[in-house]
Amino acid sequence: MPTLSFSRVLGGMAVALLAFADTQAHAQAYPDHNITLVVPFPPGGTTDIVGRILVEQLSADFGKQVLIENRGGASTSLGAQMVAGADKDGYTLLFASATTFTTNPHLLPSIKYKLEDFAPVAMVVKVPFAFVVRKDFPAADITAFRAYALANPGKVNNATNGPGSTVHLMGEIVARGLGVKFQHVHYRGAAPAMNDMLGGIVDSNVEALTNSAPNHKAGMYRALAVLSEQRLPQMPDVPTFKELGYPSIVGETWFAVFAPAGTPQPVLDKLSSSITRVVNTPDFAKRMEAIGNVPWAMTPAELGAHVVSERERLGKLIRDANIIVE
CATH class of the missing domain: 3.40.190.150 (Bordetella uptake gene, domain 1)
Known part of the structure; x- marks a missing residue:
């Protein structure tokens, strides 16, 4: 054996x-x-x-x-x-x-x-993503944006690429990090959401850098902050949420x-x-x-x-x- x-x-x-x-x-x-x-x-x-x-x-x-x-x-x-x-x-x-x-x-x-x-x-x-607002939105920085959103609860219309999309979740991260409430407007994809953002039909959006960098540079809308850990070379003038005092607003x-x-x-x-x-x-x-x-x-x-x-x-x-x- x-x-x-x-x-x-x-x-x-x-x-x-x-x-x-x-x-x-x-x-x-x-x-x-x-x-x-x-x-x-x-x-x-x-x-x-x-x-x-x-x-x-x-x-x-x-x-x-x-x-x-x-x-x-x-x-x-x-x-x-x-x-x-x-x-x-x-x-x-x-x-x-x-x-x-x-x-x-x-x-x-x-x-x-x-x-x-x-x-x-x-x-x-x-x-990476940037948080952008229409070019005539009555806030030039995150502090002013937060003050406006707090004074007008639920009245900031935020575009998304559809319910449950990454852009929707990033928008929710921004809202919760700032302690404000958005009225999310859901579109069928990134293109129609961006078009209405450029047209001033919605107030804000979380845009991928692919679109946000050239549109911000061209003055089509304003980028108030990026959701990355560090500033981005394509948008060196735009601060991160972390450096503005909102460490939870990070995402990509x-x-x-x-x-x-x-x-x-x-x-x-x-x-x-x-x-x-x-x-x-x-x-x-x-x-x-x-x-x-x-x-x-x-x-x-x-x-x-x-x-x-x-x-x-x-x-x-x-x-x-x-x-x-x-």
């Missing part, structure tokens, strides 16, 4: 060693064919643009094509479901936005994926790469290393700055922890503000 047990141990060790060797060989050969990066949005948006810049440089790194597959719909959940069910080999990846993992679980209870279905690979960029969205959970660790390591190298290049930084984004490198562990932290923070905000997506 002891001999039989020892044989079994040896057999188990042999199987484990063979599996390890197979995994190592797979990682060394990776990638030996094209990789698909699923962008859970239609073509042409910011996520798609950033994804295409990223895969251009990754393809050069790997010597294999990294191809974009746009799978938009259901607030990124269709693309996420697709990748969650893909082979665990590193050849199908998800280019997730913050929405995918931080707000969808609270707003869309019927989604068919969860964070545990994915392995974090690498953070890529963050998208972001894009990051995830793989199906169970992807071999050496493959994840290779992907993370390559993506982070691209994110840290001056060329990538220059191209991101041109479209209002900021490169944001993180280790997989840091990315995973950040997602969990933001999911908890925004989940509490959604519950406290009773935000419901019909």
Whole structure:
């Protein structure tokens, strides 16, 4: 019996060693064919643009094509479901936005994926926001804006990209941080919200830097503060809420790469290393700055922890503000 047990141990060790060797060989050969990066949005948006810049440089790194597959719909959940069910080999990846993992679980209870279905690979960029008001709004700074909003409770019309959108949540963070109340006006996307902001039909909005920086510079509306941790090079004259004395008014969205959970660790390591190298290049930084984004490198562990932290923070905000997506 002891001999039989020892044989079994040896057999188990042999199987484990063979599996390890197979995994190592797979990682060394990776990638030996094209990789698909699923962008859970239609073509042409910011996520798609950033994804295409990223895969251009990754393809050069790997010597294999990294191809974009746009799978938009259901607030990124269709693309996420697709990748969650893909082979665990590193050849199908998800280019997730913050929405995918931080707000969808609270707003869309019927989604068919969860964070545990994915392995974090690498953070890529963050998208900063600015709080803007129409150019003839009777307040030239945050102190005057807060005084006006307190004197006129519920009368400040704040545009959003739709109920439960990131812009809606950022607007709620601003209102709660200032201790005021907004009358949120929900639009079907960023374009109509921005158009009515430019037309002076609504009072305020939380705009991504892509739009807010050029519109502020052109005098189309006024940016009173940014929601980032530091001032932004594209808007150096605009203070942060933190420096104005409102440390809780911080927020951005972001894009990051995830793989199906169970992807071999050496493959994840290779992907993370390559993506982070691209994110840290001056060329990538220059191209991101041109479209209002900021490169944001993180280790997989840091990315995973950040997602969990933001999911908890925004989940509490959604519950406290009773935000419901019909």
